[in-house]
Amino acid sequence: MSKHAHLETGQWGERTAEKYLRRLGYKILGRRVRFGPREEIDLVARLDNALIFIEVKTRASEHFGRPAAAVDASKRRLLSRAAVRYLARRNFKPSYIRFDVVEVIGRAGDTRPDVRHIENAFQLDRRYQLPM
Numbered sequence: 001m002s003k004h005a006h007l008e009t010g011q012w013g014e015r016t017a018e019k020y021l022r023r024l025g026y027k028i029l030g031r032r033v034r035f036g037p038r039e040e041i042d043l044v045a046r047l048d049n050a051l052i053f054i055e056v057k058t059r060a061s062e063h064f065g066r067p068a069a070a071v072d073a074s075k076r077r078l079l080s081r082a083a084v085r086y087l088a089r090r091n092f093k094p095s096y097i098r099f100d101v102v103e104v105i106g107r108a109g110d111t112r113p114d115v116r117h118i119e120n121a122f123q124l125d126r127r128y129q130l131p132m
Contacts, residue, residue: 013058013104014042020115021045039082051094053083058104067103068118080125
């Protein structure tokens with residue numbers, strides 16, 4: 001196994017999630033959008049009037065729990081802050097935003113990974129305000 005196998009698995013999961021979302025009609029606006037060393041949005045997408053910030057969690061199996069469980073309060077805060085920065089940097093005022101989680105269970109090379117899309121997985125952290 002490669003020293004960076006978890007990174008390869010994560011990138012494969014992000015590509016898998018993107019293909020899945022595209023099939024559902026989502027328009028992908030950004031991939032791995034970074035704001036500093038700890039704030040990253042895996043995917044930014046648009047569907048109808050909604051701007052969606054998507055966290056992708058990939059696991060080889062569910063032996064240690066559901067991948068979405070890794071999106072804890074600290075991660076939600078970082079994602080909220082990154083989303084507000086994304087909107088401010090682009091001077092963009094969407095009519096509606098939401099945060100989704102996509103779970104991908106499998107390994108790179110799997111032809112049929114298990115993909116679960118959790119819409120509205122959490123709300124914007126109340127510490128942050130959307131740009132007006």
